[in-house]
Amino acid sequence: MACSVLLSGAVSGGPEDIPPPKGVYSEDTLCVEPVEVMRRQHFDYILDHRDRTVVEGIRTKQYSLIGCIDCHITPNAQGEYARYSQDTHFCASCHLFTAVNIDCFQCHADRPEEAIRKAQEPDVKAQQSVPELHETLQFSTITFDR
Amino acid sequence: METVRFSTIDARSAQYWVLLGLLAFGALVGYLAAHHMDVEGHHITGMNNQIVWGFPHVVAVFLIVAASGALNVASISSVFGKIDYKPLARLSALLAIALLVGGLIILVLDLGRPDRLIVAMTVYNFKSIFAWNIFLYVGFIFITAVYLWMMMERKMNRFTRSAGFAAFIWRLILTTGTGSIFGFLVARQAYDAAIMAPLFIIMSFSFGLAVFILVLQASYAWTRRQLGDAIMDKLRVLLGIFIAAVFYFVLVYHLTNLYATEHHGVERFILVDGGIYTFLFWVAQIFIGSVVPLALIFVKPLNQSRHMISLAALLVIAGGLAQLYVIIIGGQAYPLVLFPGMEESSSFFDGVVGQYAPSIFEILLGVGGVCVALIIVTVGIAILEFLPESLSDKALRLDPVTS
Amino acid sequence: MSTEPVMRYTLDITEDISVERRNFTQGIAALAGLTLAPGVFLYCAAEAKPDDQAVSSQQRWGMLVNTNNCQEDCDACVSACNEENGLWSLGRPATDAQWIRKLNVKDRQTGHVTSMPMMCQHCEHPPCVDVCPTGASFRRVDGIVLVNKHTCIGCRYCMMACPYKARSFIHEPLQDQLPHSPRGKGCVESCTLCVHKVDRGDNNTACAEACAKEGHQALLFGDLNDPESEISKRLEQFGGTQIRADLGLNTGVRYQGI
Numbered sequence: 001m002a003c004s005v006l007l008s009g010a011v012s013g014g015p016e017d018i019p020p021p022k023g024v025y026s027e028d029t030l031c032v033e034p035v036e037v038m039r040r041q042h043f044d045y046i047l048d049h050r051d052r053t054v055v056e057g058i059r060t061k062q063y064s065l066i067g068c069i070d071c072h073i074t075p076n077a078q079g080e081y082a083r084y085s086q087d088t089h090f091c092a093s094c095h096l097f098t099a100v101n102i103d104c105f106q107c108h109a110d111r112p113e114e115a116i117r118k119a120q121e122p123d124v125k126a127q128q129s130v131p132e133l134h135e136t137l138q139f140s141t142i143t144f145d146r
Numbered sequence: 147m148e149t150v151r152f153s154t155i156d157a158r159s160a161q162y163w164v165l166l167g168l169l170a171f172g173a174l175v176g177y178l179a180a181h182h183m184d185v186e187g188h189h190i191t192g193m194n195n196q197i198v199w200g201f202p203h204v205v206a207v208f209l210i211v212a213a214s215g216a217l218n219v220a221s222i223s224s225v226f227g228k229i230d231y232k233p234l235a236r237l238s239a240l241l242a243i244a245l246l247v248g249g250l251i252i253l254v255l256d257l258g259r260p261d262r263l264i265v266a267m268t269v270y271n272f273k274s275i276f277a278w279n280i281f282l283y284v285g286f287i288f289i290t291a292v293y294l295w296m297m298m299e300r301k302m303n304r305f306t307r308s309a310g311f312a313a314f315i316w317r318l319i320l321t322t323g324t325g326s327i328f329g330f331l332v333a334r335q336a337y338d339a340a341i342m343a344p345l346f347i348i349m350s351f352s353f354g355l356a357v358f359i360l361v362l363q364a365s366y367a368w369t370r371r372q373l374g375d376a377i378m379d380k381l382r383v384l385l386g387i388f389i390a391a392v393f394y395f396v397l398v399y400h401l402t403n404l405y406a407t408e409h410h411g412v413e414r415f416i417l418v419d420g421g422i423y424t425f426l427f428w429v430a431q432i433f434i435g436s437v438v439p440l441a442l443i444f445v446k447p448l449n450q451s452r453h454m455i456s457l458a459a460l461l462v463i464a465g466g467l468a469q470l471y472v473i474i475i476g477g478q479a480y481p482l483v484l485f486p487g488m489e490e491s492s493s494f495f496d497g498v499v500g501q502y503a504p505s506i507f508e509i510l511l512g513v514g515g516v517c518v519a520l521i522i523v524t525v526g527i528a529i530l531e532f533l534p535e536s537l538s539d540k541a542l543r544l545d546p547v548t549s
Numbered sequence: 550m551s552t553e554p555v556m557r558y559t560l561d562i563t564e565d566i567s568v569e570r571r572n573f574t575q576g577i578a579a580l581a582g583l584t585l586a587p588g589v590f591l592y593c594a595a596e597a598k599p600d601d602q603a604v605s606s607q608q609r610w611g612m613l614v615n616t617n618n619c620q621e622d623c624d625a626c627v628s629a630c631n632e633e634n635g636l637w638s639l640g641r642p643a644t645d646a647q648w649i650r651k652l653n654v655k656d657r658q659t660g661h662v663t664s665m666p667m668m669c670q671h672c673e674h675p676p677c678v679d680v681c682p683t684g685a686s687f688r689r690v691d692g693i694v695l696v697n698k699h700t701c702i703g704c705r706y707c708m709m710a711c712p713y714k715a716r717s718f719i720h721e722p723l724q725d726q727l728p729h730s731p732r733g734k735g736c737v738e739s740c741t742l743c744v745h746k747v748d749r750g751d752n753n754t755a756c757a758e759a760c761a762k763e764g765h766q767a768l769l770f771g772d773l774n775d776p777e778s779e780i781s782k783r784l785e786q787f788g789g790t791q792i793r794a795d796l797g798l799n800t801g802v803r804y805q806g807i
Contacts, residue, residue: 050699051699052603054695054697054699055687055689055697056603056604056689057598057603057604057689057691057744057748058600058601058602058603059600059748059749060600060601061600066728066729069728070728083724103261106722106723106733106734107698107723107726107731107732107733107736108726108728108731109725109726109727109728109731112728113727113728113729116635116725116726116727116728119725120637120725184735186721186722187719187720187721187722187734187735188644188718188720188721188735189639189641189644189720189721193720194643194644194720195643195644195645195646195647195708195716195717195718195720196643198705198708198709198718199705199709257702257703257704257735258701258702258703258704258705258718258719258734258735258736258737259701259702259703259735259736260702262700262701262702262703263702265683265700265702266682266683266702266704269683269684269700270682270683270684271678271681271682271683271684273678273679273680274679274680274681274682274684274706275680276680276681276682276704276706277682277683280682327706330680331676331680331709331710332676332710332712332796333676333710333711333712333793333796334709478709482712482713482714484652484654484667484712484713484714484792484793485654485792485807487656487657488654488655488656488657489654489655489656489657490652490653490654490655491652491653491655492650492651492652492653492667493627493642493647493650493651494647494650494652494667494714495642495643496650496652496667496714501643
């Protein structure tokens with residue numbers, strides 16, 4: 001069964017709250033693959049790359065999770081980086097909407113290194129409040145084709 | 147013997163549902179404890195980076211070892227042709243499956259990532275004894291189930307002996323595998339010993355029979371079925387022999403270790419100044435778990451009472467848990483020797499005895515596993531014909547005990 | 550309700566190597582340009598492998614610990630490791646992870662104390678790899694022993710098997726892990742020989758860098774398979790001991806002065 005998902009208006013606040021990615025991958029394509037491909041198959045790329053990196057030590061950037069995070073997780077107007085537990089996190093925004101449960105970020109950094117190092121500074125750490133995972137979820141625009 | 151009739155027990159009584167309810171409650175609480183451990187992480191348990199396997203592993207290994215031992219009664223009838231034990235064979239096989247399932251549930255729920263059970267079932271490293279054990283456990287359940295089918299389906303009875311033989315061989319390999327989990331740990335002073343495998347096999351004979359005796363007595367008493375002295379007397383003597391055999395293997399294990407100066411440290415720890423482990427070894431394992439039951443079984447007039455057999459079986463179980471506590475936790479508590487003959491110290495507890503006290507969550511998880519095993523038995527005997535209607539001397543055509 | 554047309558894509562994971570290769574060769578060319586010597590160009594290329602190339606068994610990374618240079622009151626290597634890999638203490642010493650620790654060994658007869666860092670010894674025949682039921686504990690072909698945390702089920706059998714007490718189990722949920730050092734609850738972990746730095750071509754580990762910065766020079770990282778490497782030369786000249794050599798594990802970390 002093929003499932004087509006529309007992102008618009010998926011999450012409370014909408015994607016306009018998600019800061020845009022840092023840049024584009026190349027002149028031909030915005031992301032490391034065409035956006036429609038990435039929407040459906042990003043995990044296949046990440047999974048394949050994962051095993052090559054861990055076992056063989058291949059460290060190309062194209063499908064690396066660090067690469068995804070570095071480009072997609074950018075600070076908002078207040079200079080804050082979203083955590084995966086927030087619905088303004090690029091990955092969380094869609095996973096919440098599609099009810100996909102992943103455990104990547106139990107171990108992996110959900111923000112670029114500079115954001116994490118910043119969060120480790122004592123004065124920042126003291127005033128951090130991590131919001132609970134989304135109270136409001138709207139399952140309004142999931143459509144199944146077959 | 148053909149006249150022995152099997153029937154399901156009457157599951158309509160209030161006592162039956164009270165028992166089942168209590169067991170279900172225990173299993174549920176055990177699951178909740180495991181879930182809490184999974185959410186909070188293992189820091190809420192007594193386990194740490196020094197004692198990596200704790201109380202859940204003691205109970206789980208006990209159940210797994212006892213599972214293979216519980217099958218012995220069936221093996222004695224099918225493989226060794228002792229026809230007197232045949233009426234007990236079905237319960238023996240059911241109990242074997244039940245105990246194994248209970249033990250495995252504990253092991254799985256204690257994993258750091260129980261959600262990855264599917265990984266454990268699909269990705270194997272064939273050099274790992276753990277990986278072999280996954281096959282051995284699943285295979286044991288399968289083979290024992292087939293064996294039960296051969297016993298319970300009249301048309302299949304002619305295959306009982308072959309199936310029983312396969313199950314017997316498999317259970318020997320299985321306990322060898324369980325013992326080897328410890329026997330193959332070259333780095334640990336207390337474990338690196340080939341005798342671990344046969345020691346575990348003989349432990350399984352003893353623990354498994356003790357559990358079997360208690361389950362048999364309870365199910366016959368609570369269903370008001372006849373349980374004759376003759377069959378109980380046979381089980382009593384058998385248990386005595388197994389206890390003595392375990393005692394002998396423990397003796398050989400420690401004597402061998404005591405001969406080599408290299409092992410004096412760990413032997414001194416277990417036998418002399420290991421605190422709780424020394425206490426558990428001498429008082430719980432040796433005195434309560436071996437000497438007293440041997441007396442209850444062989445010394446007249448103590449051995450004349452049915453209750454003394456139950457008590458002996460109960461003490462064997464307590465002693466067995468203590469023995470596994472000493473082996474599993476005591477073996478880890480004794481510090482790893484990186485530089486033999488030297489004194490080691492570090493921020494990572496090198497050279498100091500590991501501290502461990504089981505948390506309530508670990509105990510509840512252990513009890514939960516036992517409850518699961520007993521639920522399987524309780525439900526099993528109510529829906530299928532596992533128990534003979536009578537095990538009286540007359541029904542079994544055994545000579546009454548005269549001694 | 551609108552419906553997007555269903556589109557099918559075949560997954561063809563061939564990476565866009567050209568972009569990365571271009572960057573890499575540019576970097577090398579810059580280095581070569583600075584040195585003006587073609588021989589050094591080749592040397593540089595051998596140091597940092599291209600990102601798209603798998604590690605090879607031609608290397609065997611290892612460490613040499615000179616305990617004569619190691620100071621008993623110094624734990625710079627430990628702090629550096631914690632900082633580099635984001636090992637933040639949770640205030641529970643019995644369950645906190647320690648990838649490297651300072652070990653003091655005292656001779657009962659003479660009272661002589663030797664101080665040394667102790668960590669994963671990156672064995673050629675690691676007991677942790679032997680016992681791991683899922684193969685999550687593995688030895689990379691270049692000699693680095695790692696845990697694949699994607700398949701680790703948290704059974705802790707490797708911790709039972711390790712003769713060096715080198716491994717830690719993560720006993721609680723973590724957050725704010727560093728990107729190059731993913732780690733989380735329920736898995737076992739240990740020294741990675743700074744695998745991210747090795748793959749980056751740093752040719753050093755955080756602990757060895759910190760030790761050198763302190764001026765102690767007790768830790769040397771290098772390729773045990775390369776006879777021209779500093780570590781091989783020193784080992785050839787002065788020798789090096791394996792801890793628990795009796796186990797025959799052929800450790801990648803060797804010690805002098807014990």
